[in-house]
Amino acid sequence: MKKEISICWLRRDLRIADNAALYHALKGNYPVLLLFIFDKNILSKLPNKDDARVTFIYDTLLQLQSNLSQFNSTIQIKYGTPEQAWNEILDTYTVKEVYTNHDYEPYARKRDEAVAQQLTIKGILFKTFKDQVIFERNEICKADGKPYTVFTPYFRQWRQKLQPFYSKAYPIKKYIDHLLPIQTEKNPTLQDLGFERSPQIFPVKSFETKLQAYERNRDCPAQDATTHIGLHLRFGTISIRKATRQALRQGAEKWLSELAWRDFYMMILWHFPHTAHQSFKPAYDNIQWINNEADFESWCKGNTGYPLVDAGMRQLNKTGYMHNRVRMVVASFLTKHLLIDWRWGEAYFAEKLLDYDQASNVGGWQWACGCGNDAAPYFRVFNPELQAKKFDPKNEYINYWVPELKQQKHVLPIVEHAFARERVLSVFKTALAK
Template sequence: MKDPINICWLRRDLRLKDQAALYHALKGEYPVLALFIFDSNILDELKEDDPRVTFIYHEITRVDSELKKRGSGMLVCHGKPEEIWTTLVKDYNIQQVFANRDYEPYARERDDSLAEFLSSEKIGFNLFKDQVIFETDEIVKPDGKPYTVFTPYWRKWKQKLDDFFVKAYPSESYLKNLYKGKLPQLPALADIGFKTSDPGFPSRTAYTDKLADYAKTRDFPAVEGTSRIGIHLRFGTVSIREAVRNALGAGADVWISELAWREFYMMILWHYPKTATYNFKPAYDKVEWRNNRKEFEAWCKGETGYPLVDAGMRQMNKTGFMHNRVRMVTASFLTKHLLIDWRWGEAYFAEKLLDYELASNIGGWQWAFGSGNDAAPYFRVFNPELQLKRFDPKLEYVKRWVPEYGTEKYAPPIVEHTFARDRVLKAFKKALGS
């Protein structure tokens, strides 16, 4: 008879240090096998050179190497999770499965389905909080309803924050309890249908150097003033608790508030999953989009004739990163200047951004358009030229990404600002009856 084991299923938590599910698994009765699944339900939607898959592969290889030093390793599978789990329960004598909770709609459906299957096999399924400081119903109004405005949410978030919520899980102290049986070699990236693509990933610790000056430098895209931690939070290569502890030590309150925004949007998506595809404010469904395909393609390529917009789009296309201030300007431009559906822009960002986070991306796009919770008012239309003068006055950022700016080769503006502003305000007033 096969020896009993527990499985820790790594998903958005690719680390051994301060890892909630791994800690609880290792504290259990049986040896722990670390598992990762390259989910074909997700991967089949991606291009074969998507750098995020390369990033994940690098991180899995790193974790596997750390586990091998302790006589263990990682079991890495590729396919549909439901089919893989059917095989795993036949191949191993699984007693309990441990994983960290994921709040996105697909992940919730996947985990609900798995819980039902494991229950039928008399196997426990244990989920833990790991990628956020506060989850689901931990920050709610006095009546138990979720906050839909950030400021009171942030006030309560800060008020509740104490040492307990940022204390590290000593998961590394229990690695002696790992599974020591023979495991197959990691599949090559090509085996799962992908090519290596590395545009240059930010280091895991670089963000700590940015915390002290973040509030002063974060709005200026020519300055390397943002933390670039997004991809590490997305895939859990950095613990959110460690990040907050470091920020508290640096007095980086503004940076911590950005982490709270991330959790705010996650919990909005948790409580209102329809906002993944629908406006949070249903009245905005009546806005008549122009959805001009040619103009959308010009926006995608960074050829709108508005230098700050074009610089941002080219930066993202080339590196997989766009400065947050510029994300707001490009999103506002697409939805308000061009009257193109925010879902088109959201999907393009989803394809290109290394740090793509479903909840934050949707929240940001609906904020820019005006249809989200706590969104910018519909009549606020960013003037890209004024944004350029304010946040890139020496044109350092623009000239880095749009070298032809100021020459005859640079495209003329795709639309005139005042005309576009008047047009979108009329569209809003018609839809909203104001």
């Protein structure tokens, strides 16, 4: 007779320490096997066969397997659709309970509903837990029970409600011997997944030394004063609770508010899932975009003739990262100077960013465009040259990424700022009057 077990299904929580679902699974009634599924539905949509995020996930899983070997356990790695993978698992084991952490994206919600149904038919309990945010869904609401759509009052309540309890780590070590003793089976290779190894260098997990000067220097791209842990928060190689504890310990209130923005956008996407592909403010879907493909190509490659915009795009293309201040400038430029649909830019960032997170990315793009909740007003049009003078006054960041500027060989601007500003104000005003 097959042994009765529980499964802990990892997704955006690629760690053993301080993992809510794993903690609850280990405290349950059955030995626990960890599972990760390389989801064919997601991988098949990735255009680049050396997508760095696939390499990052793959290597992280192998490292976790190595760590688990000291407990004579492993992570079962599957490749296929979730339905196929679960059928294989259920054929192999007598599964009594499945534990996993909440995911808030529209696709993930549909996937989890389907898997829950698949398991429930077989009498298997499907239990999910909060793990990747401090506060979720309806935990921070207005007095009438409706979700906040403006960040400042949301953050006020978020900060007031934040007690040590919310950032406390789950004591996994106490129950680690409840893992299922099992040897590592043959893992699929990157090639089996249809991918090649990426040469990308990934940011380290340590961020503590960056917090003290974060508020003072965070807007200056040349200073590299941000933590670069977006990738680790995205895939859960760092616990959000650990990040929050560290911010509180160091009194890094500005950085703490950035973690709250992350919660805020996940809450928005949960309550308003249509915003993944439509404007939060419906009137903005009336905008008559120009969507010039040659202009879009120039923006993608960092050849717009605006040094700060081009530096940001080249940094993104080379490293999978872009400084946050520069993200705002390039997003504003695409939507307002070039009148290209924010969804084009959002999709390009989705392809390139190592730390791509749908909720934050959609939120950021709609903010820059003016069509989101609590967005910058549509008539606020960043001047890329003034932004460069203010935040990169010595051209250190720009000269690194656009070296031809010093030889005066940089391309001419593809659109003149004053003209673009007048045009976007007219187009947006017309759309919003409908």
